Amino acid sequence: MIPATFDYARPGTVEEACAALAEAGEDAKVLAGGQSLMPLLRLRLAYPDALIDLDRVAALREIRDEDGALFIGAMATHHQVMRDPLVRAHAPLIAKATATVADPAVRHRGTFGGALAHADPAGDLPAVALALDATFLAVSAERGEREIAAADFFVDWMTSALEPDEILVGVRVPKLGAGWGVHYEKFHRTAQAWAIVGVACAVRRERGAVEAARVALTNMGPTPVRAAEVEDFIAGRTVSESSFREAGERAAAGTSPPGDLHGSSEYRAHLARVLTARALTAAASA
Amino acid sequence: MPRVRVEVDGATYEDDVEPRLLLVHYLRDRLGKVGTPIGCDTTNCGACTVLMDGLSVKSCSVLAVQADGREITTVEGLGIDGVLHPLQRAFHEEHALQCGFCTPGMIMAALDLLRENADPSDEEIREGLEGNLCRCTGYQNIVRAVRRAAGEMRTPARDREVTP
Structure with a gap:
């Protein structure tokens, strides 16, 4: 049409x-x-x-190093982000998840900030931003700039905290230091489809144990969800298949996954448990 | 109405366009470039893929006004003086089309893929074409054709100009 x-x-x-x-x-x-x-x-x-x-606002396409963080301009395309040396070095989870977004032609046009502001809970990048504790920078003509934490940015289904007169300028992503492994585990029906469920995961290993983990879920509710029970459980445990499986068992706690023709909410809860164990395993060995 | 100046397959066009005019409609209805088909309404199928400033885009998801000042290449811009582009020839020779509806998009997406990766594996070809659907499901021969064209484009015949 x-x-x-x-x-x-x-x-x-x-x-x-x-x-x-x-x-x-x-x-x-x-x-x-x-x-x-x-x-x-x-x-x-x-x-x-x-x-x-915003296509011709060139300043919004910049990706820059800000000491402890990366600043990714809202109009940086997926194509640009997944190849960017700074992103690959300091926020590899973003590079990995972005490579799974849609297909090459869509990634040439689609943008990091657009995908976040769209706030689609089935989109891959909102969970990634949540897992990485990103900060969103918004600006309006009347009130100037303000920062919004990732945990406050995703308000409801397809609804962000941006006011109608606000533009997302970019996102500040704290760098992951040494020792972190990352993985984005996505379950979808066809190559270019949205995630039925996805798991964004970062794990910091220290002498055979998990020192800390960050886990956020795609499409397990009206907004991306941080799997806090998984994170709490796995911290301090030894790296082993059984500890990751036990941690995964807690992934669906407190979520309200949708049911649709791709899967019931019970099925999504099952997927979240299985995929979280896989994501932890992959991140711990990355 | 905004005025756009677009280079399409080597020729420059200037037109007044409604902001809501999609690039694919501009190409087909205004410029007569009907080599680019419209397959879906949802950015899924990739049939309308063209190159914008050298990168593949789905022209149903770009406004004509966004192409202002840009360079567009459609499947009609590939052959030179009736000589088929290696990708076009390979699709023909490897029987990589059945109904042919997806073919222009497949070729343009493949061209984009080969620009980044001159010697892709079968798996890389499949990933590179993941945004293009063939409802005849003739993917085997499409992959074969892209591989064949890649070989030819790496070592072009002396008498043949290869673009881009």
Whole structure:
């Protein structure tokens, strides 16, 4: 289908973008890479009055080193992120998970910030951002910049903490130090499909034991979920198949997974347990 | 209405476009480039894949206005003076098409893949084409064709220009 009509603005700077968004009002949408939004427009599941296209805001594509953290510009494409030497060195979990997003053509257009602001619980990157304790930087014309912790950013199904007049500028991701292994375990029906369940996992090993673990789940509720019970259980235990399996048993605790034609909520809970054990195992040996 | 200036298959076009006009509709309906088909409404099938500034994109998920100032290559821009591109020839010779609907997208996605990886394994070819669906399910011959074309493109015949 052809999208409904909309006004279109193509700002060149963040300031212009904020001004355009403020002026366009509540029924405007920010267009990042468009790989989620364009299908919604075409299916007329979304029909904003105006699109503010960030495609030409070059400053938002930057990925930079900020001492203890990486700053990933919201408009950095998946293609760019998964190849970026800084990301690969200091946030390899992001590189690994991004490589599983959709397909090469979509990754050429789709952006890191767009995928996060879209807040689709079946998207891969929200759980990754949550597991890595990322901080989101938003800006509006009226109120300037503010920071939002990952734990506060994902509010509900397809709903982020961004206000209608706010633009996501980028995400600050604390660097993982030495000793961390990471893995993103994704279960999907076909190569390019969304995760039925996914597990983002980072494990720090010290002398044969797990010193700390970060685990977050994709598509196990209306938002990505941190598997706190798994993290608490596994910390301090020896690296072994049985301890990872026991930890995985706790993965579905406190979650409310959806049921749909790809799987019932019980099936997703089962997947979360199995995949979490696999993700821990893989991360501990990475 | 925004005005766009786009280079498509080596020719420059200037047009006024509605913001909601999709790139694939611009190519087909305004420029007559019907070599690029429309397969789905959901960015799934990859039939409409073209190159934008050298990178594969699904032209149903890009607005025409976003192509302003960019360079687009469609399947129609591959052959030179009636001589098929090695990928086109390999698809023909390896019987890599049945109904042919997915073929333009497959070829453009394969071209993007070979730009990054001149000698891909079968598995890498399958991964590189994961965004392109063949409903005839003729993937075996598609993989074979891409492998064959890759070989030819690595050692092009002297009398043949190979682009891009």
